[in-house]
Amino acid sequence: MIHYLKRDAFSGHLRAPASKGISPILRAKIRINGESERCYLKPLTDFIACPDTGKPVVNQEIVSEALGYVLASTCGLSTPSIAGIIALGKDQLPQDLLSELEEIGGSIQPSYLCWFSKDMEHPNLKQRHLSGINLPSLEERRLRRLAQFLAKHADAAKIVAFDDWLLNSDRNMGNILQASLGALMLIDHGRILAYPNWTPGSVGSMPWRAQNVLESFINRFTPRWSELLPISSGKLMALNSYASSYRSAGAIASKSVLSNFFEPTDVEAIIALIDGRLDPAPYAKAAGLML
Ligand SMILES: Nc1ncnc2c1ncn2[C@@H]1O[C@H](COP(=O)(O)OP(=O)(O)OP(=O)(O)O)[C@@H](O)[C@H]1O
Numbered sequence: 624m625i626h627y628l629k630r631d632a633f634s635g636h637l638r639a640p641a642s643k644g645i646s647p648i649l650r651a652k653i654r655i656n657g658e659s660e661r662c663y664l665k666p667l668t669d670f671i672a673c674p675d676t677g678k679p680v681v682n683q684e685i686v687s688e689a690l691g692y693v694l695a696s697t698c699g700l701s702t703p704s705i706a707g708i709i710a711l712g713k714d715q716l717p718q719d720l721l722s723e724l725e726e727i728g729g730s731i732q733p734s735y736l737c738w739f740s741k742d743m744e745h746p747n748l749k750q751r752h753l754s755g756i757n758l759p760s761l762e763e764r765r766l767r768r769l770a771q772f773l774a775k776h777a778d779a780a781k782i783v784a785f786d787d788w789l790l791n792s793d794r795n796m797g798n799i800l801q802a803s804l805g806a807l808m809l810i811d812h813g814r815i816l817a818y819p820n821w822t823p824g825s826v827g828s829m830p831w832r833a834q835n836v837l838e839s840f841i842n843r844f845t846p847r848w849s850e851l852l853p854i855s856s857g858k859l860m861a862l863n864s865y866a867s868s869y870r871s872a873g874a875i876a877s878k879s880v881l882s883n884f885f886e887p888t889d890v891e892a893i894i895a896l897i898d899g900r901l902d903p904a905p906y907a908k909a910a911g912l913m914l
């Protein structure tokens with residue numbers, strides 16, 4: 624379901640991305656199954672500074688990206704049609720990215736595992752709804768309009784439930800793409816399980832409390848949106864459907880990703896953690912339903 628590629632699949636740089644988040648990111652052509660695909664690539668360092676302690680810890684972001692992608696896809700959420708991991712040498716990365724990576728990881732590595740996804744050519748929600756604002760008072764109105772668009776969108780409750788399940792601490796407006804017909808596509812799962820300092824069997828830790836970013840954003844402009852019956856029952860239905868997809872396909876796809884990185888006992892611990900978070904009881908209670 625995801626591709627694992629060596630450096631020779633890389634076939635050239637493309638123009639730098641128009642919109643970027645906090646991570647070093649590039650656009651490039653990659654050869655996949657004989658086709659040249661235009662992709663976004665995010666090189667990830669082997670270590671990061673733990674936000675709690677400041678000490679270097681293993682960076683699980685590449686695993687989080689892959690896991691989030693296979694889970695979203697097997698749960699029927701919209702994701703880029705092609706994605707995977709490519710190992711690139713430092714000689715294949717632009718100098719400015721290497722400097723950013725040095726700052727994140729503490730040194731320049733000989734090679735980097737990069738998360739890549741096919742460039743779907745859709746703008747993210749920030750680009751589509753919030754670009755070109757010069758007046759602070761206008762910004763608030765545009766934020767409100769975006770939040771109201773999302774409050775009415777059929778996918779919003781599903782995305783909130785997905786992010787609750789996987790403890791995604793980073794569903795900002797740059798991490799949802801919007802196709803022209805309004806369909807929402809999920810990218811960037813680097814911060815599932817709270818933060819990429821997670822270890823098998825336990826979620827990551829941050830000095831701040833993780834919250835559901837999308838839900839908080841919508842609730843800010845439509846107070847108690849997530850408590851409305853169609854939304855709370857929509858979240859419950861979504862979680863139940865994720866539980867069934869996970870048990871029929873998602874767990875197998877996840878194990879296949881995880882076994883590239885971890886020993887079998889660690890794979891089982893991560894699977895148990897994800898499975899354990901599929902409990903519908905809190906959602907059923909919020910929706911006023913008995914199980
Ligand atoms: N497959 C894709 N198709 C289209 N655009 C993409 C794709 N992947 C990434 N992008 C664009 O690149 C931007 C940055 O990518 P991404 O969100 O993965 O990086 P990030 O730096 O980890 O973000 P964050 O600041 O949320 O942590 C996205 O907001 C989006 O506009």
Ligand SMILES: [Mg+2]
Binds near residue numbers: 645797811
């Ligand atoms: Mg992002």
